[in-house]
Amino acid sequence: MTVQELPGAGASHRSTPPPAWRPRTDAAPLLPDPEPYRVLGTPAADRLDPELMRRCYAELVRGRRYNAQATALTRQGRLAVYPSTVGQEACEIAAAMVLEEQDWLFPSYRDTLAAVARGLDPVQALTLLRGDWHTGYDPREHRIAPLSTPLATQLPHAVGLAHAARLRGDDVVALAMVGDGGTSEGDFHEAMNFAAVWQAPVVFLVQNNGFAISVPLAKQTAAPTLAHKAVGYGMPGRLVDGNDIAAMHEVLSEAVRRARSGGGPTMIEAVTYRIEAHTNADDATRYRGDAEVEAWKAHDPIDLLERELTARGLLDEAGIKAAKDAAEAMAAALRDGMNAEPVIDPMDLFENVYAQQTGRLREQAAMLRAELDAAEQEEGDGS
Amino acid sequence: MTTVAVKPATTKPATMAQALNRAMRDAMAEDPTVHVMGEDVGALGGVFRITDGLAKEFGEDRCTDTPLAEAGILGAAVGMAMYGLRPVVEMQFDAFAYPAFEQLISHVAKMRNRTRGAMPLPITIRVPYGGGIGGVEHHCDSSEAYYVATPGLTVVTPATVEDAYGLLRASIASDDPVIFLEPKRLYWSKSDWSPEAPAAVPGIGEALVRRTGTSATLITYGPSLPVCMEAAEAAREEGWDLEVVDLRSLVPFDEETVVASVRRTGRAVVVHESGGFGGPGAEIAARITERCFHHLEAPVLRVTGFDIPYPPPMLEKYHLPGVDRILDTVARLQWEN
Numbered sequence A: 001m002t003v004q005e006l007p008g009a010g011a012s013h014r015s016t017p018p019p020a021w022r023p024r025t026d027a028a029p030l031l032p033d034p035e036p037y038r039v040l041g042t043p044a045a046d047r048l049d050p051e052l053m054r055r056c057y058a059e060l061v062r063g064r065r066y067n068a069q070a071t072a073l074t075r076q077g078r079l080a081v082y083p084s085t086v087g088q089e090a091c092e093i094a095a096a097m098v099l100e101e102q103d104w105l106f107p108s109y110r111d112t113l114a115a116v117a118r119g120l121d122p123v124q125a126l127t128l129l130r131g132d133w134h135t136g137y138d139p140r141e142h143r144i145a146p147l148s149t150p151l152a153t154q155l156p157h158a159v160g161l162a163h164a165a166r167l168r169g170d171d172v173v174a175l176a177m178v179g180d181g182g183t184s185e186g187d188f189h190e191a192m193n194f195a196a197v198w199q200a201p202v203v204f205l206v207q208n209n210g211f212a213i214s215v216p217l218a219k220q221t222a223a224p225t226l227a228h229k230a231v232g233y234g235m236p237g238r239l240v241d242g243n244d245i246a247a248m249h250e251v252l253s254e255a256v257r258r259a260r261s262g263g264g265p266t267m268i269e270a271v272t273y274r275i276e277a278h279t280n281a282d283d284a285t286r287y288r289g290d291a292e293v294e295a296w297k298a299h300d301p302i303d304l305l306e307r308e309l310t311a312r313g314l315l316d317e318a319g320i321k322a323a324k325d326a327a328e329a330m331a332a333a334l335r336d337g338m339n340a341e342p343v344i345d346p347m348d349l350f351e352n353v354y355a356q357q358t359g360r361l362r363e364q365a366a367m368l369r370a371e372l373d374a375a376e377q378e379e380g381d382g383s
Numbered sequence B: 001m002t003t004v005a006v007k008p009a010t011t012k013p014a015t016m017a018q019a020l021n022r023a024m025r026d027a028m029a030e031d032p033t034v035h036v037m038g039e040d041v042g043a044l045g046g047v048f049r050i051t052d053g054l055a056k057e058f059g060e061d062r063c064t065d066t067p068l069a070e071a072g073i074l075g076a077a078v079g080m081a082m083y084g085l086r087p088v089v090e091m092q093f094d095a096f097a098y099p100a101f102e103q104l105i106s107h108v109a110k111m112r113n114r115t116r117g118a119m120p121l122p123i124t125i126r127v128p129y130g131g132g133i134g135g136v137e138h139h140c141d142s143s144e145a146y147y148v149a150t151p152g153l154t155v156v157t158p159a160t161v162e163d164a165y166g167l168l169r170a171s172i173a174s175d176d177p178v179i180f181l182e183p184k185r186l187y188w189s190k191s192d193w194s195p196e197a198p199a200a201v202p203g204i205g206e207a208l209v210r211r212t213g214t215s216a217t218l219i220t221y222g223p224s225l226p227v228c229m230e231a232a233e234a235a236r237e238e239g240w241d242l243e244v245v246d247l248r249s250l251v252p253f254d255e256e257t258v259v260a261s262v263r264r265t266g267r268a269v270v271v272h273e274s275g276g277f278g279g280p281g282a283e284i285a286a287r288i289t290e291r292c293f294h295h296l297e298a299p300v301l302r303v304t305g306f307d308i309p310y311p312p313p314m315l316e317k318y319h320l321p322g323v324d325r326i327l328d329t330v331a332r333l334q335w336e337n
């Protein structure tokens, strides 16, 4: 789908705010709007909070820089792989921004930027992709679940955690992220169904970036939109322009608010586009043309906000430069962090398989220890 | 000659099902973070009634009828455990746990390791398993080989009423995920057991010599234990004095008890219901050979279910290892070289 084909693209935008959430007994509001909800470039932008939008802008610029830096690190061999979110920064950042300290984020393997936007140290967020350990942070400390590589499997975790928090009387919302391809998985279905039946305080954010590796959305689903899927589970489905950070922030905030106040789960389909290849190992020219990519570049999340804020006199050259400088500082810190050789201890292999090491693992650890000692001895003799 | 055991006044015959039920009840009463969940576990008390009365006593938030979705059940349990609860999940039947294997293998078994110990998952997964109850297909699988092949999972299986209680309490208390395999054909087996003063049993990872003997060791677990005990009695007539080791825990595997027994007897037969090729018996036989080679008077033999999909009820008696097949195998231990 190109920007031009995108429902509502370029033409008349919604002029009214989205309808207020209504109780789930009223079936009609479950249905998503026919067009992705937009704020930027529409009269709805009149009520934007300038402070919030300036923060969004700085975060977007930082996010874009983060993507560029991480991609550069793959070229230097510092990262085994990096699934870029260039073009999708508004989704990643809005997801992190709408959560409170006590809330939980359940990212997929693509969503390191969301984790970084939530405050996770970029180097810690990248250990999975660097390869020195699977999860480089304590999930409980940051309230960020491990990045999930098996698609959609983190979604039922989000439901279970949100449910548990509610049982304990805690004010906690879980926000779970998944791609368009991931919505075809059974775990997506089971998670949506559990969440709705349990009325768990969960928000499902589907980033529809057009492709699952090479497979376009049309081969993934026959549903009119992914947001329509929510209806069958008995939860509201929202369709939103994923490149419009103001719209993303508004729709996500509303869903989080609703979950927090006992209103149950919401599923949001953010229509966006993956500008870069699936990962550095992918050849995107095999399944899509330049024209399509160029069209989406014209609908860039940073440009959209920059245009809006500049036109309204809320952002000037100095503001743009300040955002860029902050992003450069982040990139420099990330480079430094990634250029330091990670400390790895082969004996870690046998740690944390079980609370108490089994006899079998003790034997295998002893074998590796002996091999390492012998190698060290040899090195010592050789020099 | 028969000896009559003198029983304390409080004990009366209890079934394994009652002991399992009591284990969950006691754990829930002691620890508010213990939550039971699964298909039909609430008002019905589970299709085998193992969770009978728990929803009534502790409320539906603590004993929850979930939607019918095994991946969803286990996946939600992962999230609940991440938040500090101790979920006890019931999988309705062995073969219906398979939809949850993605969650089990990719997340449950690995979360401690992925997070370097920051996020252990104390989940107990109860799986009624094995045949001998005349169930139609998909209701009788012995699925233990899949579980024992997955690092990060603890796998236990009780064969007695005492162990059913003791091992389930230990599993729920474990900070690691435990696959708790319930031999469904022993659900109604009885023992003089007092829920008021349950006998202490050895913990997870410890095997027990259920019967001492000198001529060979039968190594078994779960549903095959009573069969082996019966075979050992019958073997006396043939002049065989068989030792019977009940593994109780497949992972961790109590190699020392097994090895000590086989070194004493010099001969070993591993008995289980699941298929032989790639089954737990293959691993156990290999370990015995590695550790007891010079003590062995004969190769380690196995009596297992056939390497076939579980047969229909009218044929299962031909498939399941019975006393005769065990005795025939024991006879083969008289190795001629």
Ligand SMILES: Cc1ncc(C[n+]2csc(CCOP(=O)(O)OP(=O)(O)O)c2C)c(N)n1
Pocket (backbone or CB within 6 Å): A110, A149, A150, A151, A178, A179, A180, A181, A182, A183, A209, A211, A212, A213, A274, A278
């Ligand atoms: C269960 C599972 N199957 C297959 C894969 C391999 N795989 C990794 S990413 C991907 C495509 C995912 O597409 P989508 O859900 O749209 O997310 P996106 O990559 O676009 O963010 C596939 C098939 C996987 N990670 N997990």
